[in-house]
Amino acid sequence: MQREKADIGAFIGLEEPSHPMIREAVNAGYYELQHQTGTARYPRIQILTIKELFEGKRLLYPQLLKAETFRRATRIKEKPKSREFLQDIYRE
Numbered sequence: 001m002q003r004e005k006a007d008i009g010a011f012i013g014l015e016e017p018s019h020p021m022i023r024e025a026v027n028a029g030y031y032e033l034q035h036q037t038g039t040a041r042y043p044r045i046q047i048l049t050i051k052e053l054f055e056g057k058r059l060l061y062p063q064l065l066k067a068e069t070f071r072r073a074t075r076i077k078e079k080p081k082s083r084e085f086l087q088d089i090y091r092e
């Protein structure tokens with residue numbers, strides 16, 4: 001979380017979390033988000049098992065209209081070269 005400068009992190013595992021893992025997640029505290037209707041709190045570190053995900057449990061995180069949860073890749077606008085390649089093949 002520190003390296004990525006993330007406010008919230010998740011650990012998804014096959015096994016149930018150990019007591020030290022749970023203690024670490026609890027000690028991380030909460031991420032608080034102020035909005036018009038009040039303050040929303042989300043655990044900073046959430047631990048889920050694969051079994052819980054299949055049972056329908058989900059991560060808790062702010063879902064804002066323009067929130068960018070992930071970094072977006074830079075778009076590169078280049079002309080497709082496949083058409084030129086095919087034209088060269090048929091000329092030969």
